[in-house]
Amino acid sequence: MHRPAFHKPELKLERRLFATSALESALVIGYALLLFAVPLLAYVGLAGHGPAWALGALPLLIPAAYGMFLQGILGHEGFHFNFSDKRLLSCLLGVLCSSILTGFCVTGYFVDHWQHHRHSNGPQDPDWRLFRRYRHPLMRMIVSRLQATARYLLQTVQLALPGARVEGRLPLPAQQIRLLARVNLLCQAGWIVLWAGLASHWPVLLPALVVCLLLALLISGVNAYQEHAFASDVETPIARSRTSLLCSLLHAGSNYHLEHHLYPRVPCWRLPQVHRRLLASGWYQDRQALLEPSFIGSFRYCSSQFPYSGEVQATPERAPASLEGSGPAR
Template sequence: MASQLHSKPQVRLDRALFKARPGESLLVIGYALSLYVLPLALFVWVANNASTGWLLLSAPLLVLAGYGLFLQAILGHEGFHFNLSANPMRSCYLGILTSSLLPGFCVTGYFVDHWQHHRFNNSAKDPDYRHFSRYRSLASRIAVSRLAATSNYLHATLRLAFGPQSEPSPLPLSAAHVQRLARCNLACQLGWLGLYTLAMVWVDGLLLGFGLTLAVAFLLSAVNAYQEHAFSAGPQQPPARSRTSRLSTWLHAGSNFHLEHHFYPAVPCWRLPRVHRQLLDSGWYADKHYLLERRFVASFKYASGRHPYRGDTVND
């Protein structure tokens, strides 16, 4: 019989870690935008001004840009956790504005599932467990899992925007507020798509660069769920994994500390490395190193079928 092992650590954190600061949030938003826009712009410049050989050598720029684009979705996640502003609605609007840079990703519909994911982590009531655990091969996880999830989030956002207001609200906001957020989300999606289209008409090479960047971001988002929740087969059912390499922290803005996020979702992701260090210093991780992945490249192995997306069968 499988069992859930880890309750929230009994460690008192500095209350300042939980406080949303607009200046910090804007700096992180600027960092994510820079990681996306600057490598993409440099790749487009190379595509327009250099030889094919230099174009191939500049391909790693698209990996950086892909991480930057994926970070926009993470900022949407932070916004709906109310971590971008002390004002919950302002935080959500900031999350919508940034995450809508990723075409097709509707964070409002996503968070309906994500809210339940936090409430029922890894149980049969967890929407993420029900969705991602059905994909057992690397090919289906990469090609299908995220595409299907993104489609579900879009349909959920459409229902929230134009369907009857649900009671009770599916989020810790009023039904009227959720409807406004969903409509804003769809408007931002259309707005960014329009700006992308205009930019691609004006800038030679942008269509190629953006298309490849979007493909990288899609692949990163597809494997991310398994990097966070897939473990080797066995009786233990850990709640989540933290990836602790410095490169992961830079590229994910701290959201790679996913176990800490599940324990403390009201702490902005860029402060989670501090939470992790405090848990290490307290000795909480002394016998729990299997919850950590210290190597950047090795973390991608969890997308393979050898590592099932875990569920807590005690609660099934």
């Protein structure tokens, strides 16, 4: 029985790994947009030649869906303040990008996600309460993500109301969170209006977008379990890192999810560097259960054989580092 005890690595990272970079932020945002737009536009162009072309070009929508899913990752990075030292600007960039995912409101997600980091794998972790309920693969892939998305949308609407109360310890003042919620809803509406306008000129675009959105939903649903579902004989796991090159390309480095929990102020595109340092330090030597080298193999964690990690609560002395104190102050 493989039971690796968890303790935070003593590895001290260079300050540059925590520093924001306008150039790197622009490159990552551009990369995610290109991964979404290029195959989508290629599909629209080919589908215009007839039904046979539309059917044959369907595989192009898979990388487009990953590009759409990446917009949600950009929202996550924005609310980790990884795009700019100006926190509000970083969040606004995250809101603008992630609103491409119709229905996904990153402001409501942020309220849950901050608690996810503070209380990982315990009853105060919103993800622990939600994702541990589901065992069947279809329920995990579809229902869990629909429920989470609805929750984030409702929370964003509530936060956008005049005088809305902001519960919990959050790293932004309440008035900024209310502002972000309102901007988030406006951006959601703006992207829908833009899609409708474009679809009036290219009718095939609308069904292509719907397929991308459905695939992105499945990718996102699977992702939660790829990151946090473990065999029951793995003791107090925090998260899993998927180390395949293809996964890194499709997830922009956010697939190194354990590194993200250990060093949450490092931008996702630098997490592969953190992983290499941890490997060189020997920290992973007895923790191979926390790594998944196969892109295809990582999909098995959506099955009922792998309970969501939060089903066994971590003991306080093994709890992961919170967002505070996990990197240089910003």
